Amino acid sequence: MDSAPADAAIAAIDCGTNSTRLLVADALGRPLERLMRITRLGQGVDATGRLAPEAIERCVAVLDEFRGVMDGLAVGRGRLAATSAARDAANGAEFLEAAGEATGLVPELLTGLEEGRLSMAGAVVDLDPADGPFLVLDIGGGSTELIAADGPEDPALAAVSLQLGCVRVAERFLAGDPPTPDELAAAEAEVATQLETAVAAHPRYLDTHRLVGLAGTVSTLASLQLGMDEYDRDRIHHAVLSADDVAGWYRRLATEPAADRLARPGMVPGREDVIVGGAMVLDAVMRRFGFAECLVSEADILDGLIASQQSPG
Secondary structure, eight states, X not given: OXXXXXXXXXXXXXXXXXXXXXXXXXXXXOEEEEEEEEOOTTTTHHHHSSOOHHHHHHHHHHHHHHHHHHHHTTXXXXXXXXXXXXXXXXXXXXXXXXXXXXXXXXXXXXOHHHHHHHHHHHHTTTSOGGGOSEEEEXXXXXXXXXXXXXXXXXXXXEEEEESOOHHHHHHHHOOSSSOOHHHHHHHHHHHHHHHHHHHHHOGGXXXXXXXXXXXXXXXXXXXHHHTOSSOOHHHHTTOEEEHHHHHHHHHHHHTSOHHHHHTSTTOOTTOTTTHHHHHHHHHHHHHHHTOSEEEEOSOOHHHHHHHTTSXXX
């Protein structure tokens, strides 16, 4: 791929804790294909400290599929990023090696700060800078990134990666189906504690003007709010969730079993057992930082990875 022509297609792959995603764009950054598969790479990592063999196998099978799509679109260069699950696992290197073999790309294990900058770059690419400074909230499976800045190149950008992903919260605290009041209270207390630690380290979080929410939890809540039977990126991108919407969905989903959640129009299969933890984080952030609204963005770390590979001009 190193000798690819300048006008060749560009790929970005995000190997997250809950999902594995692909974005292919042309040389100008215009999307050609977006794919998402629930792979649950981070299955059990919080308890064992290791990636499960079956989780690696699921993810690598999807990466094989993505390689075929990339070949079909004549991709000339690409970036493959791994985040929380691979960062936290003792055998993360084993997964990275397999991911590189499957895709032909050099896998990158992003730090929380690198992940935050890329998420910010994607999230605000089509927003008015005058609306900033922004607080970008990226609720992943294993971690949640909070990024405060006027934009990705802001020298005062503040970013932190919290161990509060939807899968991690579910596995650590929410054993019941539905979770018990005591389980929810324990999880809420941990979320509140970690948010206070973040504020102490980065007071700038309190001075942001617009909340932009990324990733599967936020998109799924928007899909539920809209009652969508089928995913429609154009309807979800830049949809607005009010604080009351989020609080209502959190309480509603937390009091019903996963099977009932899955039956709701808009629920993404594979998220029904972890959505409560993610909704809890979004609700807590909106309350702590006083946001009445969350702007939903379907542009995220993948878009940041694409932008980083575009030729200047």
